[in-house]
Amino acid sequence: MKEGKGAKSWIVLAAAVFLAALAAGIFMLMPSGSRIVEVVQDGVVLYTIDLDSADDTVLTVFYPRESSAAARSNTIIVQDGEIWVSEAECPDHICVKMGKLRSGRLPIVCLPNHLMIRFTE
């Protein structure tokens, strides 16, 4: 009986964590008000792009940046005021599957290539 009682408070804690995460998750997914995007690798801002005024371009980012012999690339497309990763030389291609950058707080990330694309203020 004692054990059951203890478990109950842990269930309440789990439910609280879940609901808090659900609320925060919805908040994170809300679209951004900003139109300025930065492309970041290893904490270094490589490009800052204003989606409203930017011409359509294709950016290729290598990881690691210094040595290009064994470097893996991500191809980023800026077109019609939107930005997305079209190709990635990495095992999972999650950044490609994430599609266009919409959410204000959730960046497009490529963990294997340390690349991140996000809206900035």
Add this chain to the structure above:
Amino acid sequence: MAQKRKIPERAVFHMTPRRLAQLSLLTAAALILHVIELRLPSPVPIPGVKLGLANIFTVVAVYHFSARETGIMLVVRIVLGAVFAGNLSSLLFSACGAFFCLCGMLFLRKILPRRYIWLCSVFGAVLHNTGQTAAAVLVMGSAAVLAYLPILIVTGSAAGLFTGLCAQMVVKRIPGSGKDLP
């Protein structure tokens, strides 16, 4: 003299062939599920989101083996899992997540009886996602990836509930596992 001789022997980690066979079996089963899961398409295009079927056996091990045995099994499974996936860059994330997860579950198994294995697994999953995200923050050199944590906790809780319920069913069926851990 005889006593003195016994002390270093005790200090050395000793495992009976039976335990070793059981652990190997669970590790192999976990690796098989891991490889099967690699074949399944990822349901959501968010880094870190996965069902984690192999963790059914991690949870089983938490409730069936000692902390040390579970730790050994998890290290072998994670290293071999990354090798089988051909994705060594994910090793850091899974190792970091697994460390958080294991510490949390080994603590919770003392509090939560076997009826609540599913709950222990949910907390394990949440801690796994937390550890993973912490590793991602370090790798990316930016706290912006923290934005993924709430979403990972939501999907992780669901995945942890599923794997936990599976583990609970497995533990019930292991012969000689009627009593809770000492």
